[in-house]
Amino acid sequence: MESKNRSHCPVTYALDLIGDKWSLLMLRDIILFDKKYYHEFTQSLEGISTNILANRLAMLEGNGILLKVRDEQDKKRFIYSPTEKGLDLLPVIISMVLWSAKYDADTVAPLDEIKKIEQDPAAFMNKVRSKFSGEKMPDPVAL
Protein backbone atom coordinates (compact mmCIF):
# COMPACT_ATOMS: atom_id res chain seq x y z
CA MET A 1 0.00 0.00 0.00
CA GLU A 2 2.79 2.41 -0.91
CA SER A 3 2.39 5.62 -2.87
CA LYS A 4 5.04 6.26 -5.48
CA ASN A 5 6.44 9.74 -5.36
CA ARG A 6 6.19 11.95 -8.43
CA SER A 7 9.13 13.98 -7.11
CA HIS A 8 10.76 14.77 -3.81
CA CYS A 9 9.54 18.33 -3.78
CA PRO A 10 8.03 18.69 -0.30
CA VAL A 11 4.70 19.86 -1.68
CA THR A 12 4.53 16.78 -3.88
CA TYR A 13 5.46 14.43 -1.05
CA ALA A 14 2.55 15.68 1.03
CA LEU A 15 0.11 15.63 -1.89
CA ASP A 16 1.12 12.10 -2.87
CA LEU A 17 0.16 10.94 0.62
CA ILE A 18 -2.79 13.09 1.63
CA GLY A 19 -3.66 15.01 -1.55
CA ASP A 20 -7.02 13.43 -2.22
CA LYS A 21 -10.58 14.27 -1.30
CA TRP A 22 -10.83 11.90 1.68
CA SER A 23 -7.61 11.42 3.65
CA LEU A 24 -7.64 14.79 5.39
CA LEU A 25 -11.36 14.46 6.14
CA MET A 26 -10.61 11.20 7.92
CA LEU A 27 -7.80 12.86 9.85
CA ARG A 28 -10.19 15.67 10.74
CA ASP A 29 -12.61 13.08 12.13
CA ILE A 30 -9.88 11.30 14.07
CA ILE A 31 -7.98 14.31 15.39
CA LEU A 32 -10.69 16.93 15.86
CA PHE A 33 -13.86 14.88 16.26
CA ASP A 34 -12.39 11.97 18.25
CA LYS A 35 -13.58 9.24 15.90
CA LYS A 36 -11.91 5.87 16.40
CA TYR A 37 -13.92 3.16 14.65
CA TYR A 38 -14.50 2.21 11.04
CA HIS A 39 -18.25 2.61 11.29
CA GLU A 40 -17.86 6.12 12.69
CA PHE A 41 -16.09 7.22 9.53
CA THR A 42 -18.95 5.92 7.41
CA GLN A 43 -21.31 8.22 9.29
CA SER A 44 -19.57 11.48 8.40
CA LEU A 45 -21.47 14.21 6.68
CA GLU A 46 -19.68 13.68 3.39
CA GLY A 47 -20.52 9.99 2.90
CA ILE A 48 -17.40 8.07 1.99
CA SER A 49 -17.96 4.70 0.33
CA THR A 50 -16.70 1.72 2.28
CA ASN A 51 -14.22 0.49 -0.31
CA ILE A 52 -12.53 3.88 -0.46
CA LEU A 53 -12.56 4.10 3.33
CA ALA A 54 -10.89 0.72 3.73
CA ASN A 55 -8.35 1.61 1.05
CA ARG A 56 -7.46 4.95 2.68
CA LEU A 57 -7.24 3.50 6.19
CA ALA A 58 -4.77 0.89 4.96
CA MET A 59 -2.79 3.51 3.03
CA LEU A 60 -2.61 5.92 5.96
CA GLU A 61 -1.59 3.09 8.28
CA GLY A 62 0.99 1.85 5.78
CA ASN A 63 2.49 5.31 5.55
CA GLY A 64 2.76 5.72 9.31
CA ILE A 65 0.06 8.36 9.63
CA LEU A 66 -2.48 6.21 11.49
CA LEU A 67 -2.12 3.40 13.99
CA LYS A 68 -4.55 0.46 13.94
CA VAL A 69 -4.97 -1.74 17.00
CA ARG A 70 -7.57 -4.30 17.95
CA ASP A 71 -10.07 -3.10 20.55
CA GLU A 72 -9.54 -5.42 23.53
CA GLN A 73 -12.99 -4.56 24.89
CA ASP A 74 -14.69 -5.72 21.69
CA LYS A 75 -12.42 -7.78 19.53
CA LYS A 76 -14.43 -7.43 16.36
CA ARG A 77 -13.51 -3.74 16.25
CA PHE A 78 -10.29 -1.87 15.59
CA ILE A 79 -9.23 1.44 17.09
CA TYR A 80 -7.63 3.93 14.74
CA SER A 81 -5.51 6.72 16.18
CA PRO A 82 -3.09 9.28 14.78
CA THR A 83 0.65 8.74 15.03
CA GLU A 84 2.96 11.66 15.68
CA LYS A 85 3.29 11.97 11.91
CA GLY A 86 -0.48 12.16 11.67
CA LEU A 87 -0.82 14.71 14.44
CA ASP A 88 1.82 16.80 12.72
CA LEU A 89 -0.69 17.30 9.89
CA LEU A 90 -2.78 19.45 12.23
CA PRO A 91 -1.19 22.68 10.87
CA VAL A 92 -2.26 21.68 7.36
CA ILE A 93 -5.82 21.07 8.52
CA ILE A 94 -5.92 24.28 10.54
CA SER A 95 -4.60 26.43 7.71
CA MET A 96 -7.29 24.98 5.46
CA VAL A 97 -9.92 25.72 8.08
CA LEU A 98 -8.82 29.34 8.44
CA TRP A 99 -8.72 29.81 4.67
CA SER A 100 -12.21 28.36 4.21
CA ALA A 101 -13.61 30.35 7.12
CA LYS A 102 -12.41 33.46 5.31
CA TYR A 103 -13.69 32.60 1.83
CA ASP A 104 -16.70 30.32 2.20
CA ALA A 105 -19.70 32.54 2.72
CA ASP A 106 -21.71 29.51 3.87
CA THR A 107 -19.12 28.06 6.20
CA VAL A 108 -20.31 26.31 9.32
CA ALA A 109 -17.06 27.12 11.13
CA PRO A 110 -17.98 28.89 14.40
CA LEU A 111 -16.64 32.43 14.22
CA ASP A 112 -15.55 32.72 17.84
CA GLU A 113 -13.61 29.45 17.63
CA ILE A 114 -11.93 30.64 14.41
CA LYS A 115 -10.86 33.86 16.10
CA LYS A 116 -9.36 31.94 18.99
CA ILE A 117 -7.39 29.75 16.61
CA GLU A 118 -6.15 32.79 14.67
CA GLN A 119 -5.03 34.56 17.82
CA ASP A 120 -3.16 31.61 19.27
CA PRO A 121 -2.84 28.62 16.95
CA ALA A 122 -0.21 26.96 19.15
CA ALA A 123 -2.57 26.92 22.13
CA PHE A 124 -5.29 25.30 20.03
CA MET A 125 -2.91 22.70 18.69
CA ASN A 126 -1.61 21.87 22.16
CA LYS A 127 -5.14 21.43 23.41
CA VAL A 128 -5.94 19.06 20.57
CA ARG A 129 -2.69 17.17 20.97
CA SER A 130 -3.22 16.66 24.68
CA LYS A 131 -6.14 14.36 23.83
CA PHE A 132 -3.67 11.89 22.33
CA SER A 133 -0.88 12.02 24.90
CA GLY A 134 -1.33 8.35 25.68
CA GLU A 135 0.35 5.06 24.89
CA LYS A 136 1.32 5.78 21.31
CA MET A 137 3.65 8.68 22.07
CA PRO A 138 7.35 7.89 21.72
CA ASP A 139 9.24 7.44 24.98
CA PRO A 140 10.47 10.77 26.35
CA VAL A 141 14.19 11.26 26.07
CA ALA A 142 15.96 10.52 29.36
CA LEU A 143 17.50 13.53 31.11
Add this chain to the structure above:
Amino acid sequence: MESKNRSHCPVTYALDLIGDKWSLLMLRDIILFDKKYYHEFTQSLEGISTNILANRLAMLEGNGILLKVRDEQDKKRFIYSPTEKGLDLLPVIISMVLWSAKYDADTVAPLDEIKKIEQDPAAFMNKVRSKFSGEKMPDPVAL
Protein backbone atom coordinates in the same frame (compact mmCIF):
# COMPACT_ATOMS: atom_id res chain seq x y z
CA MET B 1 -16.51 25.21 -13.88
CA GLU B 2 -17.95 25.13 -10.37
CA SER B 3 -17.20 22.52 -7.74
CA LYS B 4 -20.20 21.31 -5.78
CA ASN B 5 -19.61 21.21 -2.07
CA ARG B 6 -19.99 17.94 -0.22
CA SER B 7 -20.58 19.91 2.97
CA HIS B 8 -19.79 23.31 4.39
CA CYS B 9 -17.26 21.99 6.83
CA PRO B 10 -14.24 24.23 6.30
CA VAL B 11 -11.95 21.28 5.67
CA THR B 12 -14.31 20.01 3.00
CA TYR B 13 -14.62 23.42 1.35
CA ALA B 14 -10.86 23.62 0.91
CA LEU B 15 -10.56 20.02 -0.29
CA ASP B 16 -13.38 20.44 -2.79
CA LEU B 17 -11.44 23.31 -4.38
CA ILE B 18 -7.78 22.35 -4.05
CA GLY B 19 -7.90 18.76 -2.77
CA ASP B 20 -6.44 17.06 -5.82
CA LYS B 21 -2.97 16.08 -6.89
CA TRP B 22 -2.33 19.10 -9.13
CA SER B 23 -3.94 22.36 -7.96
CA LEU B 24 -1.54 23.04 -5.10
CA LEU B 25 1.45 22.12 -7.28
CA MET B 26 0.34 24.76 -9.76
CA LEU B 27 -0.02 27.29 -6.96
CA ARG B 28 3.45 26.33 -5.77
CA ASP B 29 4.78 27.05 -9.26
CA ILE B 30 2.95 30.36 -9.48
CA ILE B 31 3.55 31.64 -5.96
CA LEU B 32 6.96 30.23 -5.07
CA PHE B 33 8.60 29.63 -8.45
CA ASP B 34 7.22 32.68 -10.28
CA LYS B 35 5.68 30.76 -13.17
CA LYS B 36 3.21 32.74 -15.24
CA TYR B 37 2.61 30.96 -18.56
CA TYR B 38 0.80 27.83 -19.58
CA HIS B 39 3.86 26.26 -21.14
CA GLU B 40 5.85 26.82 -17.93
CA PHE B 41 3.43 24.63 -16.02
CA THR B 42 3.87 21.82 -18.52
CA GLN B 43 7.59 21.83 -17.78
CA SER B 44 7.32 21.09 -14.06
CA LEU B 45 9.05 18.11 -12.60
CA GLU B 46 5.86 16.18 -12.09
CA GLY B 47 4.57 16.24 -15.69
CA ILE B 48 0.94 17.33 -15.78
CA SER B 49 -0.99 16.48 -18.94
CA THR B 50 -2.26 19.43 -20.89
CA ASN B 51 -5.96 18.64 -20.67
CA ILE B 52 -5.76 18.42 -16.89
CA LEU B 53 -3.71 21.60 -16.79
CA ALA B 54 -6.25 23.52 -18.87
CA ASN B 55 -9.07 22.12 -16.75
CA ARG B 56 -7.42 23.13 -13.46
CA LEU B 57 -6.45 26.60 -14.68
CA ALA B 58 -10.05 27.25 -15.66
CA MET B 59 -11.33 25.83 -12.37
CA LEU B 60 -8.92 27.89 -10.26
CA GLU B 61 -9.75 31.00 -12.24
CA GLY B 62 -13.47 30.29 -11.96
CA ASN B 63 -13.16 29.94 -8.20
CA GLY B 64 -11.29 33.22 -7.81
CA ILE B 65 -7.95 31.68 -6.90
CA LEU B 66 -6.09 32.66 -10.08
CA LEU B 67 -6.33 35.63 -12.40
CA LYS B 68 -5.87 35.19 -16.17
CA VAL B 69 -4.98 38.17 -18.35
CA ARG B 70 -3.68 38.45 -21.88
CA ASP B 71 0.01 39.27 -22.14
CA GLU B 72 0.12 42.62 -23.95
CA GLN B 73 3.75 42.05 -24.93
CA ASP B 74 2.88 38.81 -26.72
CA LYS B 75 -0.80 38.43 -27.33
CA LYS B 76 -0.74 34.72 -27.99
CA ARG B 77 0.11 34.17 -24.33
CA PHE B 78 -1.80 34.60 -21.09
CA ILE B 79 -0.37 35.57 -17.74
CA TYR B 80 -1.64 33.67 -14.73
CA SER B 81 -1.24 35.21 -11.28
CA PRO B 82 -2.62 34.49 -7.82
CA THR B 83 -5.49 36.49 -6.40
CA GLU B 84 -5.56 37.40 -2.75
CA LYS B 85 -7.59 34.22 -2.22
CA GLY B 86 -4.83 32.29 -3.95
CA LEU B 87 -2.04 33.94 -1.98
CA ASP B 88 -3.95 33.13 1.20
CA LEU B 89 -3.29 29.46 0.45
CA LEU B 90 0.39 30.04 1.20
CA PRO B 91 -0.02 28.83 4.82
CA VAL B 92 -1.44 25.55 3.50
CA ILE B 93 1.51 25.10 1.17
CA ILE B 94 4.03 26.06 3.82
CA SER B 95 2.59 23.71 6.43
CA MET B 96 2.81 20.89 3.89
CA VAL B 97 6.40 21.81 3.12
CA LEU B 98 7.38 21.76 6.81
CA TRP B 99 5.63 18.45 7.35
CA SER B 100 7.32 16.83 4.35
CA ALA B 101 10.71 18.25 5.28
CA LYS B 102 10.31 16.50 8.62
CA TYR B 103 9.13 13.13 7.34
CA ASP B 104 10.51 12.62 3.84
CA ALA B 105 13.99 11.21 4.24
CA ASP B 106 14.69 12.02 0.58
CA THR B 107 13.30 15.54 0.57
CA VAL B 108 14.98 18.10 -1.63
CA ALA B 109 13.85 20.93 0.65
CA PRO B 110 16.96 22.92 1.63
CA LEU B 111 17.46 22.54 5.38
CA ASP B 112 18.60 26.10 6.08
CA GLU B 113 15.61 27.54 4.23
CA ILE B 114 13.27 25.24 6.17
CA LYS B 115 14.75 26.42 9.46
CA LYS B 116 14.26 30.04 8.48
CA ILE B 117 10.61 29.37 7.65
CA GLU B 118 10.10 27.54 10.93
CA GLN B 119 11.64 30.33 12.96
CA ASP B 120 9.67 33.12 11.31
CA PRO B 121 6.92 31.94 8.96
CA ALA B 122 5.35 35.40 8.79
CA ALA B 123 8.57 36.94 7.48
CA PHE B 124 8.80 34.29 4.76
CA MET B 125 5.19 34.81 3.76
CA ASN B 126 5.61 38.57 3.59
CA LYS B 127 8.66 38.19 1.39
CA VAL B 128 6.77 35.90 -0.97
CA ARG B 129 3.71 38.14 -0.97
CA SER B 130 5.74 41.24 -1.80
CA LYS B 131 6.45 39.73 -5.22
CA PHE B 132 2.77 40.11 -6.07
CA SER B 133 2.06 43.56 -4.63
CA GLY B 134 1.13 44.87 -8.06
CA GLU B 135 -2.03 45.73 -9.98
CA LYS B 136 -4.17 42.87 -8.78
CA MET B 137 -4.21 43.86 -5.12
CA PRO B 138 -7.48 45.39 -3.92
CA ASP B 139 -7.43 49.14 -3.40
CA PRO B 140 -6.17 50.08 0.06
CA VAL B 141 -8.86 51.33 2.37
CA ALA B 142 -8.91 55.14 2.55
CA LEU B 143 -7.82 56.61 5.87
Add this chain to the structure above:
DNA sequence: TGAGGTTGCTTGTGTTTTGCAAGTAAACAT
Protein backbone atom coordinates in the same frame (compact mmCIF):
# COMPACT_ATOMS: atom_id res chain seq x y z
C1' DT C 1 2.14 38.68 -47.70
C1' DG C 2 2.66 34.29 -46.62
C1' DA C 3 5.30 30.13 -44.59
C1' DG C 4 6.77 28.35 -40.53
C1' DG C 5 7.17 28.48 -35.55
C1' DT C 6 5.26 29.30 -30.81
C1' DT C 7 1.63 29.19 -27.55
C1' DG C 8 -2.51 27.68 -25.56
C1' DC C 9 -5.47 24.91 -25.67
C1' DT C 10 -9.15 20.77 -27.47
C1' DT C 11 -10.22 16.15 -28.93
C1' DG C 12 -9.90 11.25 -29.13
C1' DT C 13 -8.80 6.77 -26.88
C1' DG C 14 -7.56 3.66 -23.37
C1' DT C 15 -6.53 3.05 -18.40
C1' DT C 16 -7.16 4.02 -13.58
C1' DT C 17 -9.90 5.61 -9.83
C1' DT C 18 -14.17 6.22 -7.74
C1' DG C 19 -19.09 5.47 -6.26
C1' DC C 20 -22.81 2.47 -5.21
C1' DA C 21 -24.87 -1.85 -3.93
C1' DA C 22 -24.44 -6.22 -2.37
C1' DG C 23 -22.01 -9.93 -0.13
C1' DT C 24 -18.83 -12.27 3.39
C1' DA C 25 -16.39 -13.49 7.71
C1' DA C 26 -15.10 -12.97 12.52
C1' DA C 27 -16.54 -11.75 16.97
C1' DC C 28 -20.27 -11.08 20.08
C1' DA C 29 -24.95 -11.35 22.34
C1' DT C 30 -28.90 -14.23 23.71
Add this chain to the structure above:
DNA sequence: ATGTTTACTTGCAAAACACAAGCAACCTCA
Protein backbone atom coordinates in the same frame (compact mmCIF):
# COMPACT_ATOMS: atom_id res chain seq x y z
C1' DA D 1 -27.40 -22.44 17.99
C1' DT D 2 -29.02 -18.19 15.91
C1' DG D 3 -29.06 -13.60 14.89
C1' DT D 4 -26.48 -9.17 15.08
C1' DT D 5 -22.76 -6.07 14.86
C1' DT D 6 -18.48 -4.73 12.83
C1' DA D 7 -15.13 -4.52 9.33
C1' DC D 8 -14.30 -5.12 5.45
C1' DT D 9 -14.41 -7.27 0.05
C1' DT D 10 -16.35 -7.80 -4.55
C1' DG D 11 -18.68 -6.60 -8.91
C1' DC D 12 -20.06 -3.28 -11.98
C1' DA D 13 -21.06 1.29 -13.92
C1' DA D 14 -19.51 6.11 -14.06
C1' DA D 15 -16.13 9.56 -13.70
C1' DA D 16 -11.46 11.21 -13.78
C1' DC D 17 -7.06 10.83 -15.69
C1' DA D 18 -2.85 10.06 -18.93
C1' DC D 19 -1.10 10.08 -23.42
C1' DA D 20 -0.94 11.39 -28.09
C1' DA D 21 -2.47 14.02 -31.71
C1' DG D 22 -4.71 17.96 -33.73
C1' DC D 23 -6.00 22.87 -34.22
C1' DA D 24 -6.42 27.93 -34.11
C1' DA D 25 -4.55 32.46 -32.85
C1' DC D 26 -0.73 35.07 -32.87
C1' DC D 27 4.11 36.15 -33.89
C1' DT D 28 8.50 36.13 -36.89
C1' DC D 29 11.01 36.75 -40.69
C1' DA D 30 11.65 36.75 -45.59
